[in-house]
Amino acid sequence: MSSRHHRLVFTLAAAVLVVSLFSGCQVGRYLQARGDDFLDIWDMGIGITAESQHSWLPPTLGAHAEVGPIALGAITHNGLTAEIDGRGLFAGRETRSRLSAIWLQGIRHWQDYENGWCGFYKDINRSRAWHERMRENCYTKKIFNAGTIVIAKDLLHDNRDWHWEVFPLRRGWQYWETISVELGISEPFLTHLGLYARAGIDPSEILDFVLGILTIDLKRDDLYQRPPRVEPEPPVREVEVEVVREVPVEVVRTLHTRTFEFGDVLFNLDDDTLTDRGQAQVDEIEDALADADIESMTITGHCCDRGSEEYNYDLGLRRANTVADALADRGFSRASMDVESMGELQPRVPNIDEASRSLNRRVEVRVTYTVEE
Numbered sequence: 001m002s003s004r005h006h007r008l009v010f011t012l013a014a015a016v017l018v019v020s021l022f023s024g025c026q027v028g029r030y031l032q033a034r035g036d037d038f039l040d041i042w043d044m045g046i047g048i049t050a051e052s053q054h055s056w057l058p059p060t061l062g063a064h065a066e067v068g069p070i071a072l073g074a075i076t077h078n079g080l081t082a083e084i085d086g087r088g089l090f091a092g093r094e095t096r097s098r099l100s101a102i103w104l105q106g107i108r109h110w111q112d113y114e115n116g117w118c119g120f121y122k123d124i125n126r127s128r129a130w131h132e133r134m135r136e137n138c139y140t141k142k143i144f145n146a147g148t149i150v151i152a153k154d155l156l157h158d159n160r161d162w163h164w165e166v167f168p169l170r171r172g173w174q175y176w177e178t179i180s181v182e183l184g185i186s187e188p189f190l191t192h193l194g195l196y197a198r199a200g201i202d203p204s205e206i207l208d209f210v211l212g213i214l215t216i217d218l219k220r221d222d223l224y225q226r227p228p229r230v231e232p233e234p235p236v237r238e239v240e241v242e243v244v245r246e247v248p249v250e251v252v253r254t255l256h257t258r259t260f261e262f263g264d265v266l267f268n269l270d271d272d273t274l275t276d277r278g279q280a281q282v283d284e285i286e287d288a289l290a291d292a293d294i295e296s297m298t299i300t301g302h303c304c305d306r307g308s309e310e311y312n313y314d315l316g317l318r319r320a321n322t323v324a325d326a327l328a329d330r331g332f333s334r335a336s337m338d339v340e341s342m343g344e345l346q347p348r349v350p351n352i353d354e355a356s357r358s359l360n361r362r363v364e365v366r367v368t369y370t371v372e373e
Contacts, residue, residue, distance in 0.1 A: 030215070033222040037209040040202065040221070042084060043180060047094065047196035049079025058186035060194025064098050066180045071100035075182050077196040081111075092116015095160070098182065106164045114352065130221070135346060137220055151345060153221060163309065178202050267361045269306065272318035274326060282323065285365060286330045292369035294336055299324050300364045301341045302348075304357035309343060316341035323363045 049059040062075030081094035093112035098105070113122060137152035180200025187193050208218040266278040274282065301316030301323075320339045328334040344351075347360040 033217075034209070034212055036222070037205070037212045037219075039084065039088060040205040040219075041209060043178070043198065043200040043202075044085070045081050045083030045196075045198045047077055047079050047081035047194075049077065049186075049194040049196070050192060058188060058192075058194060060184040060186050060196045062182075062184050064100060064182040066100070066178055066200070068179070070102055071098075071105050072102065073182075074099045075184050077184050077194070079194060079196065081196070083198075088119025088122055090116065090118045090122055092118070097162075104164070104166055106162050108160065108162050110160045113350065134221065138345075152219070161305065161307075266363055267319055269304075269358075269361065270315070272315060272322050274322055278323075279326070282326045282330070285327065285367075286332075289332075289367060289369060292367075294332065295368040295370065296338065297327075297332070297336055297368075298338045298340065298366040299327075300366070301339075301343075302346060302360055302362050302364070303344045304347070304360040305344045305351040306357065307344075309345075313341050313343035316343045319361075319363050323365065327365075 047060065057076060059078040060076070062073065064073035064075040065071065076097040078095045080092065081096075082091040083089070083094075090111055090113075093116055095108070095110045097108045100106070111118070111122075134153040135151045139150045139152065178200050179202075180198065182196075182198040184194065184196040186195075205219070208221075211218050212222070266275065266281065267273070268275065299320045301318070301320035303312040303316045303319075305312070307315070317339070320341055324334065324337045324339050327337070344360070348362065349356045349359050351357050351360060
């Protein structure tokens, strides 16, 4: 390609970029989104650990490699880690173990956000908009564990227990393309010092970053979206007109949608029976909807991360059916209820301790109804 052609291609690309910047998004949000896309490409971490009296294994040991859907190796690390990945930066205590045999993979990963330091996206409470956006782009497995819902992107860092998967889709459908390697080694005789390192890339995220320069959001993961344009209303001129006439009174019925959310007071650990407080809360729903004409009702069950993903999906469904039955006993139509389960996939807060887990054992009741006003 001649230098003239190079200049033409560069000029066209620059023109598209400039037009996209000033017509499609704000510059500040554009730069923030491109920074997020760049972080999504990488997963790099280094760690160190001293001797441990809590395990017969060295705290850092092993090797693990992953190329697309194929992974092989075994590694464990329990110590301090500093990392940069698609969800920002982290420095603090980390426990991480992986065991893989081709398509069968097990992983346990936890990071201490309370005592460590983490970037914006590591804290679900501060980045709720991003997490909700990724849940909207969920994927439903069709082959292995058919029907299991996997959100587009998620964090593994709150899972202290082992999670086993055939075909690694747990972290989100795009992560199967990850190319990564992890290494850990310990000196067992004198210092008992352990060193750990991991590095990986996601080729599809590279493409997302490149297209993002032209404001094409391939992964639909840009948190910084341009707010919808609001057309200004035409000016209103006030004119006094005196009119006296009789008009019939019309009854206005207004459509409302309301979501009732309850936390740890509704269900105990590994239980689908309403507590006394839970019964009282169902009574509150009955009182709130006493004069309403129900259009639809969606009841969604949720769990903490204790237990397997499949078990928690079933537990969440049983909890949702418990609330649906309680509402039916109070006169609501069971046929108008849509009962579903999100299992452990949509925690209200990170599952870092028992107090936070109790908040995730809940049922959400979303009701669309009309009332006279």
